Amino acid sequence: MSEVNAALKSTSIKIDSDRIAFNIIAYIVLGSFALLCVLPFYIIIVASFTNEQTIMREGYSFFIRNFSTEGYKIILKNPATISRAYLNTICITIIGTAISVFFVSMCGYVLQKRDFPWRRGFMLIFYFTMLFNGGLTPYYILCTRYLGFKNQFYSLILPQAFSVWNMIIAKNFMRTIPEEIPESAKIDGAGEFLIFIRLILPLAIPLLATLGLFTALAYWNDWYNCMLFIDKTNMFTLQYFLQEMLNSIENLRIVAEKSGLIVPVLPSESMKMAMTIVVTGPIILVYPFLQRYFIKGLTIGAVKG
Amino acid sequence: MVSNNRLMNSISSFFRQVIRYRTFLLMIMIPFIYIIVFSYIPMGGLVLAFKDYKYRLGIFGSPWIGLKNFSYFFISGAAGRVVRNTLLYNLAFIVIGMIIEVFFAIILSEIRGKYFKKLTQSMMLLPFFISWVVASSILYSILSYEYGLLNNVLSEPVNVYANPALWPFILVFLRIWKSSGYGCVIYLANITSIDSQVYEAADIDGANIWQKIVYITLQHLRPTMVIMFLLAMGNMFRGDFGMFYQTIKNNGILLPYTDIIDTFVFRALLSSSDVGMSAASGLLQSVLCFLTVVTANFIVTKIDPEYALF
The missing domain is CATH 1.10.3720.10 (MetI-like)
Known part of the structure; x- marks a missing residue:
C-alpha cells in the first residue's frame, strides 16, 4: 500500500515539476513576445518627444533625452492640414460604416431566407466574386474614367461599402435567429422590410457591433483608395496624409513653413514620429475598450449551418 | 403554337414571382448592382490584357494585339x-x-x-x-x-x-x-x-x-x-x-x-x-x-x- 502511495507521490511531483517548467517557459516567452508587440509604439513615442539634434547625433533610443515637443508644435501650430485630414477620416468612417453594415446585414438576411426561391442563384453570383476578379487595372480604369472617381468623397466610401465576406458572416449569423420570429410578425401583416428593421436588427446587435468594428477599422486605416483616387491635399485621409509626410521631406517643409515657427533645422525625424503618434492616437485610446468585442467578434462568423 | 404558349406561361409566372418577392429583391438590389458594377464589369475589362490600351480610344476601342x-x-x-x-x-x-x-x-x-x-x-x-x-x-x-x-x-x-x-x-x-x-x-x-x-x-x-x-x-x-x-x-x-x-x-x-x-x-x-x-x-x-x-x-x-x- 505504501509503495503505491509512494509511486503516486513521485508521479505527482513529476507532474508538478513539468508544470513548473512549462509555466516558466510560457510566462517568459509569452511575456517577451507581448512586450515586443508594444515596444515599437514606445520607441516612436520616445522619439516624438526627443529633441531633433539629439536624434541626428545619437539616433533613436529607448529613453527620452533632451525632452522637446518641437515636432508636435510644428504639426499642431497650423492645425488646418491635420485637422482637415482628421475630419475627412471621421466623416468617411462614420458614413461608410453605417452604409456598409446596413446593406451587408440586409443582404445576408435575405439570402438565408428559406422562402426566397432565388437565394441560391444570387448567392452563387455573390460567391463567385470571391473566387475570381478582374484585378486592379480594369477596376482602376472603370472608376477613374467611367465613374468619375477622381477627387470625390464617394470614391473613399464606395470601394469598401460592401463586402461579400462580411455578408457571408451576416448570413451565417442570421441563420441562428429562430424562423418563428419573422413568421409570427408576417401573420400579423408586417412587410418583410419592416420585419427586418424592427425585429431582426435588434436581435442582430452582436453581429452589427462586430461588422461595425471591422468596417470602421478598415475605413479608419484606409490609405489605398486615397492614393488611387485623390490628389487634392484638403481631401486626404489621415493615413494617406501620414504616408505623404513620411515619404517626402518636401511635404514636411511645407507643413513647417505654414506653421510660421522659425526653426534652424527642420525637425523632420521628430515630426515624422509625432505625426505617427497623432494619427495612431485615437486607435490606441479606444483599443482597450473595444478589443474584447473584437476577440468575441472574430468567432461570430464561425457558426456555420 | 404549343411551345409558344408554354413560353408565355413561364414568362408570366416568372413575373408573378418577381412581384411576389419584390420586397426581397428590392432589399438585395443595391448590393447586387454594387457587385455587378465593381466586380463583374471589371472582369470584362480583363480583355485589356490582349489590347494596346489607348486612353483616347477607351477599353473597347483600343486595338487587339494578341499576346x-x-x-x-x-x-x-x-x-x-x-x-x-x-x-x-x-x-x-x-x-x-x-x-x-x-x-x-x-x-x-x-x-x-x-x-x-x-x-x-x-x-x-x-x-x-x-x-x-x-x-x-x-x-x-x-x-x-x-x-x-x-x-x-x-x-x-x-x-x-x-x-x-x-x-x-x-x-x-x-x-x-x-x-x-x-x-x-x-x-x-x-x-x-x-x-x-x-x-x-x-x-x-x-x-x-x-x-x-x-x-x-x-x-x-x-x-x-x-x-x-x-x-x-x-x-x-x-x-x-x-x-x-x-x-x-x-x-x-x-x-x-x-x-x-x-x-x-x-x-x-x-x-x-x-x-x-x-x-x-x-x-x-x-x-x-x-x-x-x-x-x-x-x-x-x-x-x-x-x-x-x-
Whole structure:
C-alpha cells in the first residue's frame, strides 16, 4: 500500500515539476513576445518627444533625452492640414460604416431566407466574386474614367461599402435567429422590410457591433483608395496624409513653413514620429475598450449551418 | 403554337414571382448592382490584357494585339520574379505564421494567471489595429541607416534599406509581429471548446503537461490547422499589397527580393502607365488565384464539408 502511495507521490511531483517548467517557459516567452508587440509604439513615442539634434547625433533610443515637443508644435501650430485630414477620416468612417453594415446585414438576411426561391442563384453570383476578379487595372480604369472617381468623397466610401465576406458572416449569423420570429410578425401583416428593421436588427446587435468594428477599422486605416483616387491635399485621409509626410521631406517643409515657427533645422525625424503618434492616437485610446468585442467578434462568423 | 404558349406561361409566372418577392429583391438590389458594377464589369475589362490600351480610344476601342503584353511580361523576367516572390513569401507567412499562432494559442490556454493572460493577449493584438503606413513608420525608426535604433545597438552599422537579402527575414518577422495576435484567436477558441474531462482523464492516467499538449491539444487542433492551411493556400498568389508597398515604397534596390505580383501590377499601371502589361500580369494572377482557390476548396470539401467556402 505504501509503495503505491509512494509511486503516486513521485508521479505527482513529476507532474508538478513539468508544470513548473512549462509555466516558466510560457510566462517568459509569452511575456517577451507581448512586450515586443508594444515596444515599437514606445520607441516612436520616445522619439516624438526627443529633441531633433539629439536624434541626428545619437539616433533613436529607448529613453527620452533632451525632452522637446518641437515636432508636435510644428504639426499642431497650423492645425488646418491635420485637422482637415482628421475630419475627412471621421466623416468617411462614420458614413461608410453605417452604409456598409446596413446593406451587408440586409443582404445576408435575405439570402438565408428559406422562402426566397432565388437565394441560391444570387448567392452563387455573390460567391463567385470571391473566387475570381478582374484585378486592379480594369477596376482602376472603370472608376477613374467611367465613374468619375477622381477627387470625390464617394470614391473613399464606395470601394469598401460592401463586402461579400462580411455578408457571408451576416448570413451565417442570421441563420441562428429562430424562423418563428419573422413568421409570427408576417401573420400579423408586417412587410418583410419592416420585419427586418424592427425585429431582426435588434436581435442582430452582436453581429452589427462586430461588422461595425471591422468596417470602421478598415475605413479608419484606409490609405489605398486615397492614393488611387485623390490628389487634392484638403481631401486626404489621415493615413494617406501620414504616408505623404513620411515619404517626402518636401511635404514636411511645407507643413513647417505654414506653421510660421522659425526653426534652424527642420525637425523632420521628430515630426515624422509625432505625426505617427497623432494619427495612431485615437486607435490606441479606444483599443482597450473595444478589443474584447473584437476577440468575441472574430468567432461570430464561425457558426456555420 | 404549343411551345409558344408554354413560353408565355413561364414568362408570366416568372413575373408573378418577381412581384411576389419584390420586397426581397428590392432589399438585395443595391448590393447586387454594387457587385455587378465593381466586380463583374471589371472582369470584362480583363480583355485589356490582349489590347494596346489607348486612353483616347477607351477599353473597347483600343486595338487587339494578341499576346504581346504577356510576351513582354515573361521575356523581361518580371513574371518569374514576381510569381516566385509572391509564392515564397506567402508560403513562409502561412507556415511560420501558423506555427507561431498555434504555439501562442496553446500557451495562452494553459496559463492560469487570468490578468497576465488578458494583458498579454491585448498587447499581442495591438499591432493588428494599426495601418501599414504606421507600421512602416515604426519599421523605419528601427531600421533607418542614419538614426535607426538597430544601428544604435549594433557596433557595425548595417544599411538595411540597401540590402535586399535581409528583407525576406524582416518581412516575415513583421508579418508575425502584426498578425499573430489576431491569428491565434481562432486556435484559442478551438482549444477552449475541448471537453475538460479529456484533460482530467489524462491527469488520472499520469500524463504530464507536454504529453497533454501533444496528444490532446494538438490532435484536437489538427483539423482546424489543416483547413486553415488549405484556405490560406487558396490565396497563395494574392500578396499583401499594403505591407509590401508601404515598407518597400519604390526602393529599386530591394525590388528583386520584394516585388510581388500586386506591387508589380500597381507600378505598371500607375508609375510606368503600362496598362497592357499591368492588365496581363493582373489576369495571370486572377487565373492562378482562381485555380488555387478552387483546388483548395475541393480538398477542404473532401476533408470537412463544414469548412468549405462554397
